[in-house]
Amino acid sequence: MWILHLLPDSLLELIVNAVLILGIVLTLLSFFVLNRILRLIPGLANYHTVIQVVSVLILAAGLYFKGGYVTEMMWREEVAKVQAELDKAKAKAAEVVVQIEEKVVFRDRVIKEKGQTIIQYVDREVVKKEEIVRYIENCPVPTEIINLHNEATILNDAAKGKK
Amino acid sequence: MKKLVLLSCILIVGCAKPVPVTMDFPLAPASLLKKCEELKQIEPRAGGVPITELLKTVVENYTLYHECANKVEGWSEWYESMKKIYGEVKK
Numbered sequence: 001m002w003i004l005h006l007l008p009d010s011l012l013e014l015i016v017n018a019v020l021i022l023g024i025v026l027t028l029l030s031f032f033v034l035n036r037i038l039r040l041i042p043g044l045a046n047y048h049t050v051i052q053v054v055s056v057l058i059l060a061a062g063l064y065f066k067g068g069y070v071t072e073m074m075w076r077e078e079v080a081k082v083q084a085e086l087d088k089a090k091a092k093a094a095e096v097v098v099q100i101e102e103k104v105v106f107r108d109r110v111i112k113e114k115g116q117t118i119i120q121y122v123d124r125e126v127v128k129k130e131e132i133v134r135y136i137e138n139c140p141v142p143t144e145i146i147n148l149h150n151e152a153t154i155l156n157d158a159a160k161g162k163k
Numbered sequence: 164m165k166k167l168v169l170l171s172c173i174l175i176v177g178c179a180k181p182v183p184v185t186m187d188f189p190l191a192p193a194s195l196l197k198k199c200e201e202l203k204q205i206e207p208r209a210g211g212v213p214i215t216e217l218l219k220t221v222v223e224n225y226t227l228y229h230e231c232a233n234k235v236e237g238w239s240e241w242y243e244s245m246k247k248i249y250g251e252v253k254k
Contacts, residue, residue, distance in 0.1 A: 079184055082184050082252070083184050085251075086184065086186050086252055089248050089249050090187070090189075092248050093189045093190075093244070093245060093248050093249070094190070096241075096248065097189075097190055097191065097241070098192075100237055100241050100244070101192035101193060101195075103240075104192060104194045104195060104234065104237040105194055108233055111226055111229045111230050112226060112230070114226075115222055115225070115226030115229075118222045119219050119222055119223070122215055122218060122219055126215060126218075132214075132215070135214060136214060136215060139214065140208075140210055140211025140212060140213060140214075141212045141213070142211055143207040143209075143211065146205050146207045146212050146217070147207060149204075149205060149217070149220075150204040150205060153202035154201075154204075
């Protein structure tokens with residue numbers, strides 16, 4: 001039925017209905033009318049069965065096409081419905097993405113600002129306190145402690161297989 | 164008989180139906196696509212490092228951690244939202 005996609009709906013419907021109607025008409029004629037007429041004509045009487053078979057074949061083809069057409073239309077309708085729902089979901093998702101982006105950027109800015117405020121406070125106020133100045137002068141943090149701190153910052157390297 | 168088999172195959176082709184519904188993978192917010200920064204280290208010195216420098220580096224690293232945690236929360240929220248939105252689409 002994939003080939004049905006290539007034809008316009010109206011043309012497709014016309015062809016399908018034409019074949020079906022032709023099949024019905026020919027079948028009715030061949031079974032109820034033509035047999036009586038052909039019997040009267042000596043040379044054509046033998047063709048009666050052939051005409052009946054051809055009529056039934058056209059009717060079968062018409063029914064098959066009609067079934068295919070109805071199914072095709074049903075599928076197209078279903079696909080259009082799902083596509084519309086997907087488009088709606090896509091638009092909604094885009095809105096949500098913007099909202100999340102704004103929220104993440106805002107929180108990032110607040111986190112950075114708070115961090116900077118603390119560092120500025122250390123530089124501006126903490127280093128001026130006499131007790132702390134004395135501590136800084138007399139108790140520098142040993143290199144071993146610094147190295148351990150630095151090692152802790154790259155703990156994830158072990159998980160990545162770097163170390 | 165061979166012709167009948169061939170005819171059946173041709174008729175069965177009628178059932179092979181491509182589904183023309185397309186769905187793109189939902190986009191994620193750009194800020195979530197950035198990697199988390201590496202934590203800051205302290206340059207060791209011969210005479211030791213002032214405690215305030217250690218404190219400042221720790222604060223910077225806490226800041227980086229919270230930024231990264233913010234990203235993870237963003238991913239989680241994005242996933243839940245997309246799951247809900249696309250889950251509502253008729254299957």
